[in-house]
Amino acid sequence: MQHEHISKQFDAELETVRSRVLQMGGLVEEQIVNAIEALINSKLDLADAVIAKDLQVNSMEVEIDEACAHIIARRQPTAGDLRMVMTVIKTITDLERIGDEAEKIARMSKLIYQTGRLSTPRFTEITLMSGIVLEMLRKSLDAFARLDIGTAVQVPRQDVLVDDAFSACMRHLITFMMEDPRTISTSLDVLFAAKAIERIGDHAKNMSEYVVYMVKGKDVRHTSLEEIERELE
Amino acid sequence: MQHEHISKQFDAELETVRSRVLQMGGLVEEQIVNAIEALINSKLDLADAVIAKDLQVNSMEVEIDEACAHIIARRQPTAGDLRMVMTVIKTITDLERIGDEAEKIARMSKLIYQTGRLSTPRFTEITLMSGIVLEMLRKSLDAFARLDIGTAVQVPRQDVLVDDAFSACMRHLITFMMEDPRTISTSLDVLFAAKAIERIGDHAKNMSEYVVYMVKGKDVRHTSLEEIERELE
Numbered sequence: 001m002q003h004e005h006i007s008k009q010f011d012a013e014l015e016t017v018r019s020r021v022l023q024m025g026g027l028v029e030e031q032i033v034n035a036i037e038a039l040i041n042s043k044l045d046l047a048d049a050v051i052a053k054d055l056q057v058n059s060m061e062v063e064i065d066e067a068c069a070h071i072i073a074r075r076q077p078t079a080g081d082l083r084m085v086m087t088v089i090k091t092i093t094d095l096e097r098i099g100d101e102a103e104k105i106a107r108m109s110k111l112i113y114q115t116g117r118l119s120t121p122r123f124t125e126i127t128l129m130s131g132i133v134l135e136m137l138r139k140s141l142d143a144f145a146r147l148d149i150g151t152a153v154q155v156p157r158q159d160v161l162v163d164d165a166f167s168a169c170m171r172h173l174i175t176f177m178m179e180d181p182r183t184i185s186t187s188l189d190v191l192f193a194a195k196a197i198e199r200i201g202d203h204a205k206n207m208s209e210y211v212v213y214m215v216k217g218k219d220v221r222h223t224s225l226e227e228i229e230r231e232l233e
Numbered sequence: 234m235q236h237e238h239i240s241k242q243f244d245a246e247l248e249t250v251r252s253r254v255l256q257m258g259g260l261v262e263e264q265i266v267n268a269i270e271a272l273i274n275s276k277l278d279l280a281d282a283v284i285a286k287d288l289q290v291n292s293m294e295v296e297i298d299e300a301c302a303h304i305i306a307r308r309q310p311t312a313g314d315l316r317m318v319m320t321v322i323k324t325i326t327d328l329e330r331i332g333d334e335a336e337k338i339a340r341m342s343k344l345i346y347q348t349g350r351l352s353t354p355r356f357t358e359i360t361l362m363s364g365i366v367l368e369m370l371r372k373s374l375d376a377f378a379r380l381d382i383g384t385a386v387q388v389p390r391q392d393v394l395v396d397d398a399f400s401a402c403m404r405h406l407i408t409f410m411m412e413d414p415r416t417i418s419t420s421l422d423v424l425f426a427a428k429a430i431e432r433i434g435d436h437a438k439n440m441s442e443y444v445v446y447m448v449k450g451k452d453v454r455h456t457s458l459e460e461i462e463r464e465l466e
Contacts, residue, residue: 058455065452069319076309086302089319093326174417181411188407191421195428219298222291 024060025141035105036130040123042113050106057099061092087214094203101196108193125169129197136204143211155208162201169194257293258374264335269363272342273356283339290332294325320447327436334429341426358402362430369437376444388441395434402427
């Protein structure tokens with residue numbers, strides 16, 4: 001009975017950590033949505049809000065990290081439980097860095113609209129990329145919540161689309177800059193914002209790979225897409 | 234006696250993991266040096282070597298990660314030992330990403346020299362930045378090896394210099410592009426290489442902060458430079 005009681009407490013602690021990760025994921029998702037909105041629709045108040053709220057993302061990372069260290073020290077998890085804790089530790093590092101990228105997008109929005117605003121560049125590819133990376137993040141979090149490998153493996157495939165859209169975005173910006181060199185400075189700010197979105201995709205991909213590790217006990221980082229899919233068939 | 238024996242084995246395991254981290258750090262340092270050499274002196278063979286060797290960096294990360302999971306499961310570390318293992322897990326994530334940045338620099342070198350080579354941009358700031366980030370990486374590794382907070386806290390201070398050099402680099406590239414729009418495409422490749430170097434500085438800074446956590450048990454991530462230094466006085 002005593003043992004069962006401890007085990008239930010342990011389960012509750014793990015469950016708390018898991019739900020904190022999902023909360024952190026929700027906050028980070030909101031940060032991306034707001035940063036993109038600030039960028040595309042010149043909402044500078046929203047940009048300021050994103051920059052201010054990054055502190056909250058950072059402190060969630062530290063707090064969840066401490067909870068994990070506490071669980072390892074007190075509960076001495078093994079096998080699946082340990083993989084779960086390791087996954088959380090890795091996942092929150094990527095979530096925190098996604099938060100940093102959202103903050104960068106917000107900062108770039110301010111630069112873009114504060115400096116004169118020559119003809120505004122088109123945001124076609126940026127809108128496309130944002131949609132995909134948000135879906136990737138949601139899928140990674142969903143896969144984490146439901147321990148669902150099927151959802152997790154969709155994410156790396158989508159990352160290829162993001163990289164393609166980024167290349168298209170860069171080609172357009174180059175044309176734009178060559179046609180009117182006065183737009184170079186602003187175009188670079190747009191390019192850095194696009195780069196930040198592309199990196200969010202990379203982080204979401206990392207997170208999806210941790211889920212595979214958590215469920216299968218197999219580390220798929222640095223494995224090719226084809227190998228991962230073959231493995232899961 | 235039995236207990237002491239187990240403890241000695243445990244110490245040996247921790248020591249092995251620590252020395253693997255330092256080996257991984259040495260490899261990553263070599264990757265940066267070669268990537269920068271490829272970039273500045275148009276050594277394309279070296280660029281190819283860096284790209285090929287990134288696989289080795291990646292597999293070291295996975296291997297050390299597994300060793301850490303093994304230690305947690307079998308040795309159930311607490312307090313300082315646990316902080317050490319957590320530090321290793323975080324540190325190798327940053328080392329692996331520094332390896333990715335070195336690979337990016339190598340890829341950019343190839344693009345820069347393969348596409349026609351209009352007048353080559355000056356690499357003054359890039360040389361400056363590279364020197365600083367290499368020193369930051371060495372200091373972080375050294376601080377990790379000797380558990381030396383005094384060395385660790387020097388690293389964030391140097392990151393400010395890297396950021397300044399990056400801004401100067403960007404300003405020069407913008408002038409260069411405006412003077413001759415035909416250089417825009419190549420200049421952007423140089424800019425991405427500079428950005429990769431700047432990110433290496435960020436990762437080295439992260440690593441130095443983990444050392445403070447390991448030694449003091451205090452998490453200094455997301456704390457201002459002034460606060461960290463006040464704390465240590």
